[in-house]
Amino acid sequence: MPTLPEPVQALIEALHHLPGVGPRTAERLALYLVQTDPEAVGHLARTLVAAREQIRACQLCGALTLAQPCAICTDPRRDTTLLCIVERPVDILSIEKSGTYRGRFHVLGGKISPTNGVGPEDLRIAELEKRLTREPVQEVILALGSDVEGDATSVYLARRLGGKRVKLSRLAHGLPVGSGLEFADELTLSRAIEGRRSIE
Numbered sequence: 576m577p578t579l580p581e582p583v584q585a586l587i588e589a590l591h592h593l594p595g596v597g598p599r600t601a602e603r604l605a606l607y608l609v610q611t612d613p614e615a616v617g618h619l620a621r622t623l624v625a626a627r628e629q630i631r632a633c634q635l636c637g638a639l640t641l642a643q644p645c646a647i648c649t650d651p652r653r654d655t656t657l658l659c660i661v662e663r664p665v666d667i668l669s670i671e672k673s674g675t676y677r678g679r680f681h682v683l684g685g686k687i688s689p690t691n692g693v694g695p696e697d698l699r700i701a702e703l704e705k706r707l708t709r710e711p712v713q714e715v716i717l718a719l720g721s722d723v724e725g726d727a728t729s730v731y732l733a734r735r736l737g738g739k740r741v742k743l744s745r746l747a748h749g750l751p752v753g754s755g756l757e758f759a760d761e762l763t764l765s766r767a768i769e770g771r772r773s774i775e
Contacts, residue, residue, distance in 0.1 A: 586608065587602050636679060638667050638680060656712060658680070658716070660681050662686050673764040673768060686720070687731055688724045700735065715736060716746065718756065720756060721753065743774045747771055
């Protein structure tokens with residue numbers, strides 16, 4: 576059986592590292608790219624590099640942005656008394672698509688996971704506490720996944736923020752158990768935000 580040339584194999588391997596791209600999809604993409612118009616491939620490569628070089632994390636909330644701070648943080652129409660805590664920047668996009676939430680966000684940058692070597696000090700919790708002293712936040716919504724690590728992180732944050740004189744709530748259940756926010760549809764997210772409850 577003939578083997579593919581080394582550059583094609585290397586491209587397949589690189590594409591296979593992308594989330595959601597299995598070996599067959601990686602092979603199909605690689606074969607398409609090496610056979611398509613060179614200008615189209617060059618445009619794709621330049622676009623990838625430009626996006627990676629230009630996009631940064633917002634220095635205030637952690638969202639993906641071109642400008643500092645991001646458009647959500649600088650939008651005067653957002654409710655500054657509400658702060659939604661999410662694990663990753665992509666979670667902001669999921670919540671924004673629901674069209675229900677009009678407050679601001681704070682990206683933790685992960686969740687507590689001792690088995691993966693991630694502790695509270697590895698997350699943006701200190702930055703969160705500083706924001707709570709500077710901003711007029713009255714309610715903190717914990718919008719973390721409903722898996723074991725998400726639950727543990729929510730419990731930890733509830734204990735740590737308990738004395739900050741802010742209401743703590745968590746998204747209502749109805750989100751897929753054991754998965755992240757990106758797998759929830761807009762209606763499920765909308766209902767979860769509207770049905771959030773206080774953490775006792």
